[in-house]
Amino acid sequence: MKKITKGLVFASLLALGTGASAVPTITSHAADTYYGFTNIGSSVVEIRDTAAQLYDSYGDPLGQYLPMGSKWKTSLENTLGDGSYYGVATDEYVKATDVNLSASNGTSKYGQTSATNYDGVSVTNADGAAVYDINGDPVGKTLPVGSDWKIDLQNNLSKGTFYRVATDEYLSANDVRVYQNTISYPENKDITTRPGRPAGLYDHNGQYISERALGPNTSWYTDEFCDIGHIGYYRVSTDEFVRAVDVY
Structure with a gap:
């Protein structure tokens, strides 16, 4: 992506159009x-x-x-x-x-x-x-x-x-x-996860990172907002993003 x-x-x-062709393979997604x-x-x-x-x-x-x-x-x-x-x-x-x-x-x-x-x-x-x-x-x-x-x-x-x-x-x-292509916008602010349950983390492809999460009602600095698959995410670490709906 x-x-x-x-x-x-x-x-x-x-x-996109009829008769689409392959684009170069970058990595295997089998796992x-x-x-x-x-x-x-x-x-x-x-x-x-x-x-x-x-x-x-x-x-x-x-x-x-x-x-x-x-x-x-x-x-x-x-x-x-x-x-x-x-x-x-x-x-x-x-x-x-x-x-x-x-x-x-x-x-x-x-x-x-x-x-x-x-x-x-x-x-x-x-x-x-x-x-x-x-x-x-x-x-x-x-x-x-x-x-x-x-x-x-x-x-x-x-x-x-x-x-x-x-x-x-x-x-x-x-x-x-x-x-989908990922579109990024610069940000410079703090965000807070919603209370009640941990907020999941995702990579730049919108793929879920199962081994880590952000604690509920905790604050994090973000430097980037991304549109990944028409869903909004904030970056909180290198290749770690939280969904916009999970923070305020």
Whole structure:
């Protein structure tokens, strides 16, 4: 994920289109587990064939279910190692494979919607990502783990969510993680974490740092505000960021 400063925003944003090609591989993401949050605007998910399990932000089941056919507002996508989840309440998520997504641009149930919320995808499956056609059927090709690809469309099928990387070539959301360019703004102030629970830390890609956190109701100096996946973060240490919603 590239990091760009405010003055270079417009010069650095990528134009996505049909027939997108690979960008150079920088590192393997196979060991990644938490990939962060993406603001997807005002959207709706409809529970598909059976009742859908609810999960927390780490992908752990909560033992609660949403009934088949029910519809829920969502504005947050949580991308974990086993695929994407959509937020339907505070720390409550449903798997993308259990729902139909009606995106904010009006796409209803199955079908394609613009992937402009993202700049591309990185292959995270250690065995590589199988390539599928528009119907979700494999075409006999595989893209290597760690490779990065531009995308322009998100294809929501009964088989799951797929991202287009070339003409009639798609990757399953379960084999990749989405990424966006990171935009940074200089800051010079103190912030205080909210009371009640520790505030999670994330790296510059919005990936969760599981072994560290900030104590509740503690103050920290920040020198930078970042837009990572359309979610606001403050930097509190070298490559350690806290979500803006977790501080005041």
